[in-house]
Amino acid sequence: xxxxxxxxxxxxxxxEACEVMAELGKRARPLAGGTDLIVNMKKKILAPEHVVSLGxxxxxxxxxxxxxxxxxxxxxxxxxIAESTEVKGSYAALAHGASVLGSPLIRNLATVAGNLVSAxxxxxxxxxxxxxxxxxxxxxxxxxxxxxxxxLIQGPGKTAMEPEELLxxxxxxxxxxxxxxxxxKLGTRKALEISLVSVASYVSLDESGGSxxxxxxxxxxxxxxPLRATSAEKLLMGENPSxxxxxxxxxxxxxxxxxIDDFRGSAEYRRAxxxxxxxxxxxxxxxxxxxx
Amino acid sequence: MKQIIKLTVNDQEYELAVExxxxxxxxxxxxxxxxxxxxxCDEGDCGACTVIMDGRAVSSCLILAVQANGRKxxxxxxxxxxxxxxxxxxxxxxxxxxxxxxxxxxxxLSAKALLDRNPHPDEQEIRTAISGNLCRCxxxxxxxxxxxxxxxxGS
Numbered sequence: 463x464x465x466x467x468x469x470x471x472x473x474x475x476x477x478e479a480c481e482v483m484a485e486l487g488k489r490a491r492p493l494a495g496g497t498d499l500i501v502n503m504k505k506k507i508l509a510p511e512h513v514v515s516l517g518x519x520x521x522x523x524x525x526x527x528x529x530x531x532x533x534x535x536x537x538x539x540x541x542x543i544a545e546s547t548e549v550k551g552s553y554a555a556l557a558h559g560a561s562v563l564g565s566p567l568i569r570n571l572a573t574v575a576g577n578l579v580s581a582x583x584x585x586x587x588x589x590x591x592x593x594x595x596x597x598x599x600x601x602x603x604x605x606x607x608x609x610x611x612x613x614l615i616q617g618p619g620k621t622a623m624e625p626e627e628l629l630x631x632x633x634x635x636x637x638x639x640x641x642x643x644x645x646x647k648l649g650t651r652k653a654l655e656i657s658l659v660s661v662a663s664y665v666s667l668d669e670s671g672g673s674x675x676x677x678x679x680x681x682x683x684x685x686x687x688p689l690r691a692t693s694a695e696k697l698l699m700g701e702n703p704s705x706x707x708x709x710x711x712x713x714x715x716x717x718x719x720x721x722i723d724d725f726r727g728s729a730e731y732r733r734a735x736x737x738x739x740x741x742x743x744x745x746x747x748x749x750x751x752x753x754x
Numbered sequence: 755m756k757q758i759i760k761l762t763v764n765d766q767e768y769e770l771a772v773e774x775x776x777x778x779x780x781x782x783x784x785x786x787x788x789x790x791x792x793x794x795c796d797e798g799d800c801g802a803c804t805v806i807m808d809g810r811a812v813s814s815c816l817i818l819a820v821q822a823n824g825r826k827x828x829x830x831x832x833x834x835x836x837x838x839x840x841x842x843x844x845x846x847x848x849x850x851x852x853x854x855x856x857x858x859x860x861x862x863l864s865a866k867a868l869l870d871r872n873p874h875p876d877e878q879e880i881r882t883a884i885s886g887n888l889c890r891c892x893x894x895x896x897x898x899x900x901x902x903x904x905x906x907x908g909s
Contacts, residue, residue: 463796470757470774470820493818500777500816501797513774517821541810565886566864567801570810571817653885654799 463504471514476521476601476630479514483626484603486512492628493517494537495572497564498580522575522630525549533599533631536575540587541566543574553634554750555590555643555662555743562586565653575629581615584683588615589662590645591632592680592688599631600624608633615687640675641666642750644743647682648735650726657683658727659735661715663743665703665751674698674748679711679740684719684732691715694740703752708744712737759823763788764832772819779803779814781822782829790830790859794888801887804860805829811867813886830859833866842866842904849900853891860887865901874905 471490473479483490490512493499502508516522522537525548532548543549544560563569563577563586577587578598588611596611600623611632614621623629643664649655660682668675677698679691694714701707721732756771763786772781779796782788782805794802796815803814806828814827833840839847842862852858861884868875868883875883880901881894889897 465775465777465818467773467775469755470818472820493821496816496818496821497798500818504797513818515818515821565801566867566883567804567811567813567886568798570812653882 465500465503466506466509468503468510469512471512472518473514473516474518476519476628479516479519479628480601480603480626482512482514483628486514486626488625490514490625494576495539497568497572498576516628527636531633531635533633534574535631536573536629538574539570540564540572540574540577541569543587544569552637553590553594553643555593555645555664555747556587559586559590559645559647559660559662562647568654574632578611578614578632579621579623579629581617581619581621581687583618583686583688584657584660585688586645586647586657586660586682588688589660589680589682590643591634592690593643593645593662593664593678594634594637595664595678597633598629599633600627601630602627606630612690617686638666640669640671640751640754642747642752642754644746644750646739646743646746648739656726659683659721659732659739661736661739661743663740663747665698665744665747667703667748667751671752673700673702675700677711677744679715679744681715681719681736681740684721684736686720689719691718691740693718698744703744703748705745708741708748711744712740715740757820757823759820761822761824762826764827764829770819774818774820776819777815778805778807778817778819778822778827781819782814782827788829788831792856792859794856799888800857801860801864801884802857804863804887806863806867809867809870811864811883811886828863828866830862833862840866841907842869842901845900845903845907846897849896849903851893851896851900853889853893857887857889857891861889861897865897865904869901869904869908873908875901877902880905 491510716737792802794800
């Protein structure tokens with residue numbers, strides 16, 4: 463397949479990249495891992511006049527700790543996220559989501575930022591990141607802003623970003639003690655699979671370790687964006703963890719999901735699986751929180 | 755407008771002028787004549803175009819040639835050693851892990867990327883490592899056995 467013609471830019475610094483994006487705006491597309499953009503250009507879904515490669519921006523690589531948060535550079539590959547001891551240690555659900563995304567060949571190219579800004583409803587990184595309460599830093603020539611991940615993703619392929627903005631970092635708070643999170647992806651095969659349903663749950667326990675201080679449940683592939691199961695979360699608050707309460711939370715989450723029928727699966731099946739995955743992820747998240 | 759890039763392919767340095775919309779896969783096949791790297795789906799789903807770039811197995815159909823500037827690429831043509839076939843290649847032959855052969859270069863490079871990092875993978879790690887490489891002859895079992903054999907023979 464032939465790629466449409468475009469002008470190629472390869473800024474050496476973030477400041478220079480922001481200049482280029484400010485000048486070109488909608489006519490340009492940033493290129494990171496390329497696993498979405500290049501495919502969409504080959505299929506003629508996108509034909510930007512300018513492609514701005516971010517590959518040389520060293521500022522956007524790696525992880526750093528910063529004022530009680532960790533910041534993951536936008537260009538960190540999905541494979542690097544899955545392998546990172548820091549991510550595996552403190553954000554196990556994210557590391558797991560990264561380890562089941564696409565295939566090794568895709569994970570070695572795809573970036574964390576790309577999986578967020580492409581805003582696909584079945585993407586593997588947003589559910590766990592939202593469950594951890596992640597935010598992102600958006601930068602343009604005039605300055606930068608912080609946006610909660612939940613507010614960034616607005617619909618299939620739609621984000622709150624302005625055309626000249628670049629996502630530079632994913633920001634996560636250092637997890638408090640007594641918390642845990644888990645992510646489960648359900649598909650019909652083990653690799654190169656677009657989730658039928660995915661759920662990430664985060665649980666934090668109160669200081670005595672007895673009751674649930676807070677919970678966040680995020681459902682993927684059952685709505686236009688990853689969805690918070692807020693009624694299920696409320697139901698868990700202040701309760702003692704038990705099989706019964708996890709089951710009730712699963713039922714509440716299933717009611718809140720908005721699945722569609724398509725060739726991958728029926729809405730009815732997806733809704734039933736939301737319940738199962740919610741229960742399982744809550745159980746796993748609670749296990750991690752308790753043992754911490 | 756063509757851009758000048760420098761890259762290393764199979765330990766040989768190249769300086770080339772390429773159009774921005776040329777993929778690394780097409781550069782390898784049509785400009786350098788390295789047709790061992792296969793073009794299957796051309797959209798990142800099949801793994802036939804797998805090469806190793808800076809130590810990582812990647813789909814060369816998803817990479818622009820200009821992005822490979824300054825990178826080190828290994829294709830199937832660079833795997834064979836002066837002493838003959840690479841142990842992974844030899845194991846594929848001996849285990850009947852090659853049928854039509856179309857997926858073989860990609861399979862071998864995914865296996866090599868795995869074994870270079872993890873010389874003694876378990877079966878699950880092997881299956882995960884080749885999970886992006888499709889074999890439509892469906893000879894996966896023999897491919898897994900071939901990689902296991904290299905892992906067991908290697909020190």
